[in-house]
Amino acid sequence: MATSTQFIDHLTEQLALGDRFTVRKMFGEYALYLDGKVVALACDNSLFVKPSEAGTRLAPTLPRRPPYPGAKAYPVADELLDCPQALQELLVQTALLMPAPKPRKPAAARRPRGKGPPAR
Structure with a gap:
């Protein structure tokens, strides 16, 4: 079952982080x-x-399970959905611990997908 847009809208409203918080749809689910x-x-x-470490420190009792088959177990924060301050703190502290995203190559430098070097 794919995640509903209503769920994402509710989450975005609860967090109230404005432009700092973005969502990207991927394979019927979402990366936040x-x-x-x-x-x-x-x-x-x-x-x-x-x-x-933020999850371990701020929400050690959250249940853990994989978000999709084959993934490692993640803390499931559903019980914090109605506690916007706790959820916001957890995500802000998690972001502080995550590495900066790698810079993307300019569009002209990227190869089209599925287009490798010509066969010899």
């Missing part, structure tokens, strides 16, 4: 970004926070 860093995933209408 704070200050350009992936901090969580929304899968099957559940919020999976990236594992980090």
Whole structure:
């Protein structure tokens, strides 16, 4: 089951982080970004926070499970959805611990997908 746009809208409203918080749809689910860093995933209408020291320190009792088959277990923060301050603090602290995103190559330097070097 894919995550609903209503779930994403509710989450965005609860967090109230403005332009700092962005969402990108991926394979029917969503990657959630704070200050350009992936901090969580929304899968099957559940919020999976990236594992980090922040989660261990701020929400040690959150249940853990994989967001999709084959993934490692992530803390599931569904119980914090109605506690905007706690959820916001968890995501802000998680973002502080995540590495900066790698700079993207300019569009002209990228090869089209599926187009490798010509066969010899």
